[in-house]
Amino acid sequence: MIQLIVTVTTLPGRVSDYIAAFARIAPQVLLEEGCIEYEMYRDSDDPRFDNKVRPDTVIICEKWESIELLQSHSRNSQPLMEFRQAIKEIKLSSTYILLSPLVRDGQ
Numbered sequence: 001m002i003q004l005i006v007t008v009t010t011l012p013g014r015v016s017d018y019i020a021a022f023a024r025i026a027p028q029v030l031l032e033e034g035c036i037e038y039e040m041y042r043d044s045d046d047p048r049f050d051n052k053v054r055p056d057t058v059i060i061c062e063k064w065e066s067i068e069l070l071q072s073h074s075r076n077s078q079p080l081m082e083f084r085q086a087i088k089e090i091k092l093s094s095t096y097i098l099l100s101p102l103v104r105d106g107q
Contacts, residue, residue, distance in 0.1 A: 001036065002067050003099040006060040014090045015042075015056050021086040022060070025079035032077060034069025038062050056092075067098075 010018045022040050029038045039061050043053040064070040073080060 001101060001104075002064055002070060003037075003101075004060075004062040004064070004070060005097040005099065006062070006094055007097075008058050008060065008094045009054070009092045010056045010058075010087075010090050011092055012056055015058060018058060018087055018090050021083055021090075022058075024086075025083045028079040029073070029077065032069075032073055034065035035073065036063035036065065 008018065019040060026038050026040070029035055041059045041061065043057065043059075044051050045053050062070070064073070
């Protein structure tokens with residue numbers, strides 16, 4: 001299993017458009033082979049944590065059974081291609097972090 005964390009910054013005031021575009025494709029992506037998780041988050045403004053809130057930033061967390069299935073999604077997913085087209089004028093920047101587990105099932 002691998003996890004991909006994508007941090008996206010949008011044009012000021014356009015984050016809701018980005019979220020709407022993601023919400024349209026997420027159910028379809030979750031049906032793709034190997035997709036375990038495909039969720040979007042934003043910074044918490046919970047006062048119990050000293051957390052910086054970035055109003056024009058979202059974080060996408062993806063879990064896939066393998067790097068090969070993630071790569072297949074990245075290259076061949078029709079919903080992802082439609083999403084990329086929909087957000088191309090909205091997104092300013094993105095960073096990617098690919099993670100692999102160190103401990104599995106309590107081992």
